Amino acid sequence: MTERYPDIEIYLGEASAERIGEWLGATLNAPPLTPCGKLKWRTEGHLDGADIPVLLVGKAADGFASLWLDSGQSPWPTDADFARAAALALDCEVRCSLGGWQPGDDPDRFLQVLPDGSESAIDWPDSGH
Numbered sequence: 001m002t003e004r005y006p007d008i009e010i011y012l013g014e015a016s017a018e019r020i021g022e023w024l025g026a027t028l029n030a031p032p033l034t035p036c037g038k039l040k041w042r043t044e045g046h047l048d049g050a051d052i053p054v055l056l057v058g059k060a061a062d063g064f065a066s067l068w069l070d071s072g073q074s075p076w077p078t079d080a081d082f083a084r085a086a087a088l089a090l091d092c093e094v095r096c097s098l099g100g101w102q103p104g105d106d107p108d109r110f111l112q113v114l115p116d117g118s119e120s121a122i123d124w125p126d127s128g129h
Helices: 017-028 079-090
Strands: 008-012 040-047 050-061 064-069 094-097 109-113 119-123
Touching (some): 017 040, 017 064, 017 079, 064 079, 079 094, 079 109
Antiparallel strands (some): 008 064, 008 094, 040 050, 109 119
């Protein structure tokens, strides 16, 4: 059985908050994103009786927006599953941690998922972008 993370986070390149909100509405039955500070939006998805708090932070890292689901009950068990779905649905580059982070892991190693479905492990922020 696939491990399910207690929360998942991805980093989105070139995706508008409006488009992200539409996707969250379609996939998580989430109401529209509402502003909660400078370049921050919140909503809460509802899926199979579970509440899924969502936080979107624009320009969180190197021009990428952070999309965080504070729940282990989303349709995606891991960051990588979430990244693959987002890259396809939003037609943008997505990055996420390579796996569940453990002490001693390299914090700069990320999975890069492109809209065409290709994936590679990269060093970020040193990936040349």
